[in-house]
Amino acid sequence: MISDVMWGRIEPLMPADPVRGRRWADHRRTLEAIAWKYRTGAPWRNLPEELGSFKTAHKRLLRWAADGTWARVFAAVLAAADADGDIGWAVSVDSTVCRAHQHAAGARKGRLRPRRARADHALGRSRGGLSTKVHLASDSNARPPALVLTAGQAGDAPAFTAVMAAxxxxxxxxxxxxxxxxxxxxxxxxxxxxxxxxxxxxxxRTVIPQPADQVRHRRRRGSMGGRPPTFDPEAYKGRNAVERCIARLKQWRGLAMRCDKLAIAYQDALHLAAILTWVRRSTTLGDRPPPST
Incomplete structure (x- = not known):
């Protein structure tokens, strides 16, 4: 999943080996192992032998989630894309619900939680059972610059400011x-x-249509209802970018159905998928020949 060109962009962003103690296992193989697990949705113990120990990959995912390594690498990838002018700043916002497997329940609470862990682990119960909602923003090229997790029954609008802040x-x-x-x-x-x-x-600039009940309420109030908000239907066609972004993320079966107990592990698995999405797009653009004159 990680080509030589992609790894050439990711390798300088990875943490250095510790000064003391044993050297870490090969970063590239570990990233391949984590990506394979979430791409296929297989259990950790089913990791192929050529990708190393599943314990190493799982511990590395949690360690880098706790110390913020995944978030720093994601930010560095975004910075490189921005420097290349490769971010489309027409941002679309939406959310998607991901069902949670029964293995996602039962995480320990209290003082044993690692740093950055959430008390509710972004799990909620509704008619469909346990679920997590992923709120995300997408640039005009269907790539996510921001991801926020909430419980599955949470509404979209209350999480909007958190997505913008991310x-x-x-x-x-x-x-x-x-x-x-x-x-x-x-x-x-x-x-x-x-x-x-x-x-x-x-x-x-805002491109958000009004629902029918809000339109009726404004009209019923007459002049007291104020002017209708501006809406550009032609620009609104670009909102399909966030739908394509969600479809791209949910091609990873381990993300389409959450099996992680900890929210930080699941969120940083999303960060890994986003990192590979951005790097793959950037390398594709970088490898294109210059246009003929």
Whole structure:
């Protein structure tokens, strides 16, 4: 899953071996092992022998999740894409529900939780059983610059500000990270005064349609209902990028159905899938011949 060109971009971002103690196992093989597990959805113990010990891969996933390594690598990949002008800043926002396997339940709580672990582990119970909801933003090329987890029964609109806050693309010159998209596209679930005011305060163009009940309520109030919010139906066609992004992530069977007990492990598995998505796209663009004149 990780070609030589892709590894050439990822390798400089990986942590160095510890000064003391045993040297770590080969990073590339470990990443291949973790990617294989989540791509296929197989149990850890079914990891092929050529990918090394499943204990090594699992411990490395948790260790790098706890110390923030996956988040740092993800931020570095985004910074490199931004430096190449490869991020489409017409951002689409949406969410998807991922069913949780019974093995995802039963995580320990209290003082035994690792750092960055959440008390609820982003698991919720509804009619369909245990589930997790992945809220994400997608650039115009169907790649995710931000991922946020909540319990499966949580609504979309309350998590919108968290998704916007998670968009932080570092600058190569050491300046302030870019956090403001040019335009935000979302469906009717995000049509609220609070969200529109939040984007207006940040000077971000909004393309969100109004649901029928809000339209009727505004018309019923007459002149007191105010003007209808602006909506560009042609620009709204670009919202399919987030749908394609979700479909791309759910091709990883271990992400389409969550089997991880800890939210940090599942979220950073999503980060790994996003890292490979961004790197694969960047290498494809970088390998293209220049256009003929």
């Amino acid at each position: 968009i932080r693309v570092p600058r190569g010159d050491g300046g302030r990270p870019r956090t403001r998209p040019e335009v935000v596209l979302a469906d009717r679930a995000y049509s609220s005064r609070a969200i529109r005011a939040h984007l207006r305060e940040r000077r971000v």
